[in-house]
Amino acid sequence: MTYVVTVDTCIPEGTPEMDPLQRAGAVALVEDGFDSVRAIEGPDGVAVELLDTIVAVHPGGALLKVIVDAPALEFAEDSVRALVDELLERSELLADWTIERCEVELHQDLARKSLDAAEGPDAPPDDPATRKARHTGGPTPEGAEEAYDGEAKAAAVRSRMLGVAAELRSFPPAVFGVPGEEGDGRADGDGEFTVSPASAALAAGALVHAIDILVDELFEDVQVLTQEDTTVAECEGPLWHLERLPDRYALQYDARFARRFLVTVIAMTTRFTDGSFERLSCVAEELALRFLLSQAIVTLELHGLLDDEVAAALDAFAGNAYEDMDHEWLYDGATDGIDASALGVGLDGAPIAFGSWFTPFGEDRYVHPSATDEPEAAAR
Known part of the structure; x- marks a missing residue:
């Protein structure tokens, strides 16, 4: 086994x-x-x-x-x-x-067999969608069994997020839009929210909470691709996240790529939590941050915790963490069919072609040794 x-x-x-x-x-x-x-x-x-x-x-x-x-x-x-x-x-x-x-x-297949064979009141749900909802803290799909009290779960999740917020050491409240200790979250004259310390803490805690979920589920994605010895485009097994990478390169997202992307996520989020983060290092980190923000937002939404002020805090965080949004070009359907060389650099000259996703933006940027480009990959 x-x-x-x-x-x-x-x-x-x-x-x-x-x-x-x-x-x-x-x-x-x-x-x-x-x-x-x-x-x-x-x-x-x-x-x-x-x-x-x-x-x-x-x-x-x-x-x-x-x-x-x-x-x-x-x-x-x-x-x-x-x-x-x-x-x-x-x-x-x-x-x-x-x-x-x-x-x-x-392994995922063996775990599924074990779950299918489980009996008793404490056994996990048979339905895969229900099990996934329970794992992520989401609502039980329609027609599935009741899992828990939604309000109690939301309160518990909020408490857990606030408890881990301080672990995001690289980002003070100002990064989330808190103008000072007096911020109270009220809308200003232009209708924009001034983020309070409490909402900034909830946003920070949601990101820390999302790190655990994202890393665990990417490990599962790596294992699925490894077991099938295939790419995301051809994979028959369930994937948590890698299917959300830009579609144009789906045939190149194999198990080795998935491992490099996972290591990149771990390296980036380690810098978030140990206080050493300065700037994103490569295109893969820009995409990794996109996934992390998405995971945090989904979890907050599922529990009714994403109000306008918390959303503003995450928007402010994204605006401060990203230097530019050139990587969004990779999701632009209007560029499908365009030669890869035409997508070779962003507005500031940073590489965004697939072969350079793990290439540092500069000598002062850190990319984990297990994720760095091999010469032949960088040439693609």
């Missing part, structure tokens, strides 16, 4: 957070370690095949997704923990890192 093992590793307690150069070095060490392994010897000598890995390093450690073929869940988890332990010990620079979490996630 195919299992996805999620491993959270952390730097030693009390150690300063890693800077970009140290994070790049950690990525190289971990990926080189995985590249040297083809199979793992699990408990009782059972062989566990290593199928794929995704490495995302952040200032406080690394998030690893290790995809293995194992006879049982326990073998997968124990084998991956032993492997990661060994990889860390091999490197003098990573020897003191610790494993905070190592858990198995069933």
Whole structure:
């Protein structure tokens, strides 16, 4: 069976957070370690095949997704923990890192079979749309079973968002349109909203909340494309987000692209939350931010939390985070059929052709090493 093992590793307690150069070095060490392994010897000598890995390093450690073929869940988890332990010990620079979490996630097809077989009052809904609504906190589709009290759920979601708002360390309230501590959210003479600190906090919390959902669902998209060995245009399985990328390049969104896009999302949102964000680094990050904003808005709307003031706060955030909106050209149906070279640069000369989506806008921009362009890709 195919299992996805999620491993959270952390730097030693009390150690300063890693800077970009140290994070790049950690990525190289971990990926080189995985590249040297083809199979793992699990408990009782059972062989566990290593199928794929995704490495995302952040200032406080690394998030690893290790995809293995194992006879049982326990073998997968124990084998991956032993492997990661060994990889860390091999490197003098990573020897003191610790494993905070190592858990198995069933592959999507197996999870569906398990859900279909589940019984009892606490079993997940059989209907995939209902399960997706429950996962995202959305309303139950018409005709499906009742899931929960909408008002109570909305209050709980609002409280959770406000509780995590401070984690968006790179963006003070002014980025969300708060003019000062006195902002009260009332419309000014032109009918435009002055955003209050409370609404700015809810908008910030919605973005942090959306990060978790977006990353988890993109992991599932990566796994679906990997399992089918296909592209978004030809994929038969369900996808959460990648179908919302510009249609003109759907035949080029394969599993490798999906992994690079996922790593880009993680790298961008890490800078959002660790306080190091300055500017978006590449076209892929511009698209990633579009997805993040969309996810935040959808969640707020589902729970009746998106009033005019919160919407204004998100608009202000987008206006400050984006330097321009040239990437919107990629969604312009009027340009379909135009040669890619005609879409090669935006108004400011930044590259937007598909082969340059992961190319930094400048030498001062940070793109994760696992997502950077290969020479032949950049030439397309």
